[in-house]
Amino acid sequence: MTPVFIVLNAGSSSLKFQIFDAQNAMDPCVIFKGLFEGLGSAARFLVRDGAGKTLDETSWASDEKLGQEGAVMHLVSWLRAHRNGRELVAVGHRVVHGGETFTGPVLVDESVLSSLDTLIPLAPLHQPHNLAPIRIVHRRLPSIPQVACFDTAFHRTQPDVATMFAIPKDMRDRGVRRYGFHGLSYEYIASRLADTDPRLASGRVIVAHLGNGASLCALNKGVSIATTMGFSALDGLPMGTRCGSIDAGAIFYMLREMKLTPAEAENILYTRSGLLGVSGLSNDMRTLRANAAEKADARRAIDLFVYRITREIGSLTAALGGLDALVFTGGIGENDVATRAEVIAALSWAGLTLDESANVAGERLISTRSDVTAWVIPTNEEVVIARQIRSVMGAATQLTA
Numbered sequence: 001m002t003p004v005f006i007v008l009n010a011g012s013s014s015l016k017f018q019i020f021d022a023q024n025a026m027d028p029c030v031i032f033k034g035l036f037e038g039l040g041s042a043a044r045f046l047v048r049d050g051a052g053k054t055l056d057e058t059s060w061a062s063d064e065k066l067g068q069e070g071a072v073m074h075l076v077s078w079l080r081a082h083r084n085g086r087e088l089v090a091v092g093h094r095v096v097h098g099g100e101t102f103t104g105p106v107l108v109d110e111s112v113l114s115s116l117d118t119l120i121p122l123a124p125l126h127q128p129h130n131l132a133p134i135r136i137v138h139r140r141l142p143s144i145p146q147v148a149c150f151d152t153a154f155h156r157t158q159p160d161v162a163t164m165f166a167i168p169k170d171m172r173d174r175g176v177r178r179y180g181f182h183g184l185s186y187e188y189i190a191s192r193l194a195d196t197d198p199r200l201a202s203g204r205v206i207v208a209h210l211g212n213g214a215s216l217c218a219l220n221k222g223v224s225i226a227t228t229m230g231f232s233a234l235d236g237l238p239m240g241t242r243c244g245s246i247d248a249g250a251i252f253y254m255l256r257e258m259k260l261t262p263a264e265a266e267n268i269l270y271t272r273s274g275l276l277g278v279s280g281l282s283n284d285m286r287t288l289r290a291n292a293a294e295k296a297d298a299r300r301a302i303d304l305f306v307y308r309i310t311r312e313i314g315s316l317t318a319a320l321g322g323l324d325a326l327v328f329t330g331g332i333g334e335n336d337v338a339t340r341a342e343v344i345a346a347l348s349w350a351g352l353t354l355d356e357s358a359n360v361a362g363e364r365l366i367s368t369r370s371d372v373t374a375w376v377i378p379t380n381e382e383v384v385i386a387r388q389i390r391s392v393m394g395a396a397t398q399l400t401a
């Protein structure tokens with residue numbers, strides 16, 4: 001029997017999954033990965049093997065609502081049909097918010113589920129979707145252990161001062177503080193520093209996770225000491241559709257003078273801002289790059305993105321007391337040669353110098369100087385969840401017993 005884990009990352013209308021061989025002595029090893037899209041209508045299921053070869057594709061009619069429950073149960077049936085000696089032993093979930101309670105991954109039971117429900121107001125747009133499949137598995141497959149893995153937990157090492165807003169203490173006591181997100185991605189990058197260059201593991205590193213969601217994290221000796229996201233995943237850098245840092249006074253103005261409801265303001269700042277809002281064209285960096293020469297607003301959106309990244313890197317460099325290395329990751333960080341070049345050009349004051357041909361060739365080391373270096377490291381949040389399942393459930397020997 002080969003024990004396997006399912007790792008789930010649930011969104012509002014999608015469910016991404018990876019299935020890991022839990023027995024592998026080193027890291028859990030991915031055997032299948034895929035997603036469900038259109039869970040509300042006309043759902044599509046796609047699954048590939050670990051090498052990326054498509055194994056199965058299924059579509060549902062537009063008048064049929066598959067929903068999270070239909071998707072989870074379809075995946076479990078698919079896995080049973082492709083069993084081949086494999087046995088599902090645990091399910092792990094990406095959960096955006098662990099609040100102050102969950103400082104690491106946790107085995108889910110009724111009381112954990114109740115605690116996770118109380119965190120919904122901290123992340124109302126994401127947390128309910130993350131919790132839905134946990135409840136479904138809990139109800140439909142009660143004998144399967146589940147582990148919740150949090151995007152906030154990696155930042156619990158930050159000094160108190162980095163987590164504070166300058167507001168009255170009773171507000172802080174009620175949870176209004178900086179939490180930070182993208183922690184599963186940063187944990188993965190931190191785990192790769194030593195094999196990338198041993199100096200990174202003991203040095204001052206800023207990781208730029210640049211995807212649809214975007215943030216920066218300052219790592220001192222591999223530990224998070226500051227990050228750009230704060231109370232919510234809205235803070236910090238401009239993102240695909242999110243505004244990033246905005247003066248709280250501007251939001252009061254929108255509510256009071258522009259007569260927006262809180263829900264309308266929230267919708268604008270989460271879904272109609274960022275690269276999409278500034279360009280008026282797209283939230284997708286590839287589209288913006290393709291149009292930047294002719295469309296001034298596409299260029300402005302990119303310029304603002306790069307400007308805000310470099311300003312925040314300055315801030316995090318101050319928090320670290322200097323900079324030894326910059327690491328790019330996420331869809332833009334891993335793929336967009338021009339964004340990496342523009343960010344590094346704006347950071348020459350910090351000693352960064354671009355190795356143009358290495359950058360274009362997609363090499364791992366993309367800087368020329370040896371004292372301050374720049375790197376590209378593809379992230380892998382799912383393997384971090386698989387590792388966390390393993391650590392919560394005990395050693396692999398226990399799983400294979």
Ligand code: ADP
Binds near residue numbers: 211285332335
């Ligand atoms: P998410 O935060 O949803 O996981 P990703 O990390 O997949 O998002 O990043 C999506 C972003 O990555 C999009 O802006 C997309 O344009 C960008 N991206 C992906 N591939 C490329 C590429 N080859 N060149 C430039 N940008 C890319």
